[in-house]
Amino acid sequence: GAVVSQHPSWVICKSGTSVKIECRSLDFQATTMFWYRQFPKQSLMLMATSNEGSKATYEQGVEKDKFLINHASLTLSTLTVTSAHPEDSSFYICSARASTGGLYNEQFFGPGTRLTVL
Amino acid sequence: GQNIDQPTEMTATEGAIVQINCTYQTSGFNGLFWYQQHAGEAPTFLSYNVLDGLEEKGRFSSFLSRSKGYSYLLLKELQMKDSASYLCAVRVTDSWGKLQFGAGTQVVVTP
Numbered sequence: 001g002a003v004v005s006q007h008p009s010w011v012i013c014k015s016g017t018s019v020k021i022e023c024r025s026l027d028f029q030a031t032t033m034f035w036y037r038q039f040p041k042q043s044l045m046l047m048a049t050s051n052e053g054s055k056a057t058y059e060q061g062v063e064k065d066k067f068l069i070n071h072a073s074l075t076l077s078t079l080t081v082t083s084a085h086p087e088d089s090s091f092y093i094c095s096a097r098a099s100t101g102g103l104y105n106e107q108f109f110g111p112g113t114r115l116t117v118l
Numbered sequence: 119g120q121n122i123d124q125p126t127e128m129t130a131t132e133g134a135i136v137q138i139n140c141t142y143q144t145s146g147f148n149g150l151f152w153y154q155q156h157a158g159e160a161p162t163f164l165s166y167n168v169l170d171g172l173e174e175k176g177r178f179s180s181f182l183s184r185s186k187g188y189s190y191l192l193l194k195e196l197q198m199k200d201s202a203s204y205l206c207a208v209r210v211t212d213s214w215g216k217l218q219f220g221a222g223t224q225v226v227v228t229p
Contacts, residue, residue, distance in 0.1 A: 032215065
């Protein structure tokens with residue numbers, strides 16, 4: 001149980017285009033999902049917290065107009081990187097927290113999406 | 119501010135024991151997690167501590183001292199597949215259960 005999927009697993013795009021990444025909780029409902037970014041050999045940096053049916057909360061320094069987050073249902077959140085540039089190339093990981101607890105109320109992580117902007 | 123420190127890299131031999139330390143100073147504390155992450159993959163949950171003391175789970179154990187802001191992850195009987203990055207993460211006291219991650223400790227297991 002507690003499986004989180006991401007799609008696509010990798011994407012290559014041209015500079016200036018937009019890319020949408022999907023995060024789904026497959027066997028549980030998640031009122032809260034988190035989006036992280038990870039650069040090579042660095043830790044996970046929280047970008048935003050996504051709550052179903054409400055606006056996402058962004059961490060300091062993360063541009064909300066560039067990284068659009070939509071948490072339309074209890075099992076799906078999307079991150080759209082708008083007008084992507086090479087510096088946006090990174091590993092994007094989502095996680096989900098179950099609505100009804102989980103043993104430690106822990107976050108379950110998706111497999112990540114490798115974005116490369118040319 | 120938030121500060122979570124752990125060593126950058128540790129090397130150990132197959133079959134040995136390695137202890138990864140983590141110290142933290144965060145705005146609130148609601149539990150500490152250890153995750154394992156292989157390169158290019160998502161983190162996987164290893165352990166959780168919210169009260170002081172030792173939690174044992176097979177070859178992995180985790181310890182917490184809240185008064186000292188200190189935790190460690192102990193890996194016993196190291197196997198080659200244990201070569202990975204180990205992330206210490208503190209859950210802060212907000213309504214969403216946000217995690218603050220340390221930079222990770224790369225463990226290299228040698229034959």
